[in-house]
Every structure is written in structure tokens, then in C-alpha cells.
Amino acid sequence: MPNVLFAEPEEQTLDTSVLGVPIRVRAIPVSYHWDLGDGNTITTEKPGEPYPSEQVSSTYSYEGWYDITLTTTFRGEFSVDGGPWQQIDGTIEVASEPRALFSKSLESRLVNPNVPVDEEEDPWIPPRSEETEGPQDPDARHRTI
Secondary structure, three states: OOEEOOOOOOOEEEEEEEOOEEEEEEEEEEEEEEEOOOOOEEEEOOOOOOOOOOOOEEOOOOOEEEEEEEEEEEEEEEEEOOOOOEEEEEEEEEEOOOEEEEEOOOOOOOOOOOOOOOOOOOOOOOOOOHHHEOOOOOOOOEEEO
16 A cells, blocks of 8 residues: 655745844755665655655555654745845755654455444554564665655
């Protein structure tokens, strides 16, 4: 099953002043680097979209817990006293806090549709421990989308 990845990109604007002159600085997201925690990575200029889109997606080869980290690259611009926006040389990268995800191997089975599943009792996701950590993918690769 695909793991759909997406960010909610927003320009960041800072208003300040230098020697009493108003300055606006804005950071604009330009690329996204996903570290999937199993050795696989994805770099894209697209922020992705929520499910059911699979614009930016991946799958895990093994069951287990993984930490996904997003590093967003921003370019900058500034405006002096309401003047035109001017490009700032270079970029800056900002890494997100890791998000834990459990990759589960599922099997089809017949169930009684008249009996509801009690998700509190059903051990769908095991507690995180050394035994439930997902292994690295020996065929890991970097993809550019």
C-alpha cells in the first residue's frame, strides 16, 4: 500500500527594521527532501497532495517502525521600505521533527461483516521496541520526482 507524502507549504514572512527603515524578508519553499528511514529518499519540487493522490509516495519493503523526516529548502527575498522584492543569494534547509510510522504487512482474510472490529483490542500496531524497528532496505535508492 502506498505511503502518501505531502507538506503544506507556506511562505514565511518576517517584518523588521534596520536603522529605523522597515524591511520585509520572506522565505519561499522550493524543494522537499524526504528521508523515509529505511535508506530510501525522495527529492521533489512538488509538496505532494493528501490521499488519494499519490503524487509523492513510497512503499516499504519490510514491516516495522520507521522515522520519516522532511527537509524543506527555502529561497529568500527581501524588500526595503515597501520597495520591490530582491533575491537573497543562497538557500536554507529546515528539517522537520521525525514522524514515526509503522509499516504493516497485511493479509486478506474472510471476516464476519456483522461483527465490528474492536481496534482497541486488535493489535494492529505493536509498541515501538528494538524488535519492532524496521530494517534498512538493501535495495534503497534515491528518487527525484
